[in-house]
Amino acid sequence: MGQRKIFALTLAGKRVWSSVGDEVSESEVSSLTGLCTAVMGVCEQQGETIRSVSCGSGRIVCARRGELVFVAAGSSDCEAYLARELEYAYEAMLMALTSRVHKVLASSPGYDVKELLGSTGTVLSSLEAWGRTRPEPFLGAARAARLEASRRAQLAHVLASARKISGDLLVFGVALCGDAVLSVLQPTPTIERRLRSTDLLLLANYVRSQRAALVAAESSWLPLCLPRFDERGYFHAFVAYLDPAVDLCLVLVAADDKPETFATLRNVSKAIENALLRDGVLDALRDAAVEDYRAADRIAETAKADHFIFSRRRPLAAQPPKEPRAELALAQCLSARAVGTHHWAHYHALALRLRCGSAQPQHALATDPNTSAHDLFEAPLAASLVYATSNARTYFALTAPNFELYATFASLAPASDLAKRTHHILSLIKLEEPAFFFDPVSY
Amino acid sequence: MHRKKVLLKVIILGDSGVGKTALMNQYVNKRFSSSYKATIGADFLTKEVMIDDKLVTLQIWDTAGQERFQSLGVAFYRGADVCILVYDVTNPKSFDALDSWREEFLVQASPADIENFPFVVLGNKVDRENDRRVPKAKAQAWCKSKASAPLRYFETSAKEAVQVEAAFQEAAQLALAQENTEADFLPETINLGQPTPSHTTKSSCC
Numbered sequence: 001m002g003q004r005k006i007f008a009l010t011l012a013g014k015r016v017w018s019s020v021g022d023e024v025s026e027s028e029v030s031s032l033t034g035l036c037t038a039v040m041g042v043c044e045q046q047g048e049t050i051r052s053v054s055c056g057s058g059r060i061v062c063a064r065r066g067e068l069v070f071v072a073a074g075s076s077d078c079e080a081y082l083a084r085e086l087e088y089a090y091e092a093m094l095m096a097l098t099s100r101v102h103k104v105l106a107s108s109p110g111y112d113v114k115e116l117l118g119s120t121g122t123v124l125s126s127l128e129a130w131g132r133t134r135p136e137p138f139l140g141a142a143r144a145a146r147l148e149a150s151r152r153a154q155l156a157h158v159l160a161s162a163r164k165i166s167g168d169l170l171v172f173g174v175a176l177c178g179d180a181v182l183s184v185l186q187p188t189p190t191i192e193r194r195l196r197s198t199d200l201l202l203l204a205n206y207v208r209s210q211r212a213a214l215v216a217a218e219s220s221w222l223p224l225c226l227p228r229f230d231e232r233g234y235f236h237a238f239v240a241y242l243d244p245a246v247d248l249c250l251v252l253v254a255a256d257d258k259p260e261t262f263a264t265l266r267n268v269s270k271a272i273e274n275a276l277l278r279d280g281v282l283d284a285l286r287d288a289a290v291e292d293y294r295a296a297d298r299i300a301e302t303a304k305a306d307h308f309i310f311s312r313r314r315p316l317a318a319q320p321p322k323e324p325r326a327e328l329a330l331a332q333c334l335s336a337r338a339v340g341t342h343h344w345a346h347y348h349a350l351a352l353r354l355r356c357g358s359a360q361p362q363h364a365l366a367t368d369p370n371t372s373a374h375d376l377f378e379a380p381l382a383a384s385l386v387y388a389t390s391n392a393r394t395y396f397a398l399t400a401p402n403f404e405l406y407a408t409f410a411s412l413a414p415a416s417d418l419a420k421r422t423h424h425i426l427s428l429i430k431l432e433e434p435a436f437f438f439d440p441v442s443y
Numbered sequence: 444m445h446r447k448k449v450l451l452k453v454i455i456l457g458d459s460g461v462g463k464t465a466l467m468n469q470y471v472n473k474r475f476s477s478s479y480k481a482t483i484g485a486d487f488l489t490k491e492v493m494i495d496d497k498l499v500t501l502q503i504w505d506t507a508g509q510e511r512f513q514s515l516g517v518a519f520y521r522g523a524d525v526c527i528l529v530y531d532v533t534n535p536k537s538f539d540a541l542d543s544w545r546e547e548f549l550v551q552a553s554p555a556d557i558e559n560f561p562f563v564v565l566g567n568k569v570d571r572e573n574d575r576r577v578p579k580a581k582a583q584a585w586c587k588s589k590a591s592a593p594l595r596y597f598e599t600s601a602k603e604a605v606q607v608e609a610a611f612q613e614a615a616q617l618a619l620a621q622e623n624t625e626a627d628f629l630p631e632t633i634n635l636g637q638p639t640p641s642h643t644t645k646s647s648c649c
Binding site for chain 2: 010011012013014015025026027030031034037038040041042044045097098100101104107108109110112116140141171192193196197198223225228230232233234235236255256257331
């Protein structure tokens, strides 16, 4: 079975997309797709749902989503991990097709959705590649670009002004630096309706996967669904690269596709660019693009860690008596540059242990009260940690209600030493929190 | 030359023992075995063919003719592009059953356009001409009575590879002609005034 493979199929067993691409012929995958849909169909007729099949060292994980079936086959990944990959693949597909695809398939089960998906199949392929090497899908968080707080505030002000210039046509505005997010403009979030971090990371992936075409076009007007926000319809996104050399990109999202809306957003984009140039913010954004992973790499180096990834579920400074706004915060992540891919399998294993409740209480490592996560993040009792050693490395995970940290240390250090190094990473992140993470601009 | 890859799902139906498995094996593997083994549930084989400049993969589902496996139908029929109905020219009962096989398929597969869904009818075992008990004219009349355009009819022998290739080629051609003619994908712009779908409010994170 070897390397993980992902397939999206219709209930008729027709391939819509697969991670192996079009180079593998239909007849080569037809046995797997036919078998999966038949087994799922038979199980459903008996009132059962099939989630996974173990076969030797391999595993096949299935998920039915409406009129579509998602299948992951692999030998080294756990079921929970493969299931999450399938969820991302489904949502990336909704981003391109909306949930209307189910209506079409319900009325015509033999419909060739692959043709409908067309070139946006590359969006799914790009996301699948991310899943193997990047922290965003693993943490369910968009990666934030580091930017000095004062510059970030200027950018936020420019985006807020852009909404006014657009005559309220602008629903969302996202400034991207490569696939990292610099700032977000959004409607005031509510529990029912808000921009989710998954939508944001899917959007960043979409732009990244279409980079060549978007840069060549200068400005583009794309129908895009934000599936977690509302999977039923398209937004329309004006995408323009402010500086392709450093991948500075602006995504302006409206809720209609009128030509005059496109014209308005083009003017808004120009106004944003001018404002950023005038205030010297654009240069700061260029510096942020060049900086990319470096700040996180420095933290890893200072704390003598091989690698770490960190996700902030809500502002670290927020006090536990929950503010409604804090509950609605966008999850954002920070990552040191990964060298090799050995971290991921261990992080996945640790995450699984955390979910299964086999974590140690957090005080197990906090022999010194000063090294407790309590002081840093006001999340004492709910925090839990796990660690494992392998090939002279220690892999470590610490989760609390407002953050997750996964780190790799190149030694079999004693527990107290691990605690100090972890504390060091956390304190350095907290020290620079306003630069590492953005607070969305809400209107 | 543009070569588009397409998967077409072909379902073979008919009474047990009419030669469905033998026809599929003859078409895909060019083999025939005179020993009879009942199909359990369903089986499928694939074959790539070129039709009108298109590279097409036929996923051919050979279903069990025995009644005890009929309840599995919907799992296999769903999304079929063409259905091949098979009877045995030496067995009138298998010919009489074609009506119920066709109806069963249309009910279970519920294609969008029932009137025009493509069927191909095969009268198999013509190598046993001396034992024939279903006249060709009777079968052709039945095919004419089922739709405004008569269902395509072939007299085949899986044993001697008579008309097998032509019958499947015709089935593939009909299936390809059906492709994406039934539904249109009409994208809709989001309506922000519309109430939020319930499932998005259930998930609190990410």
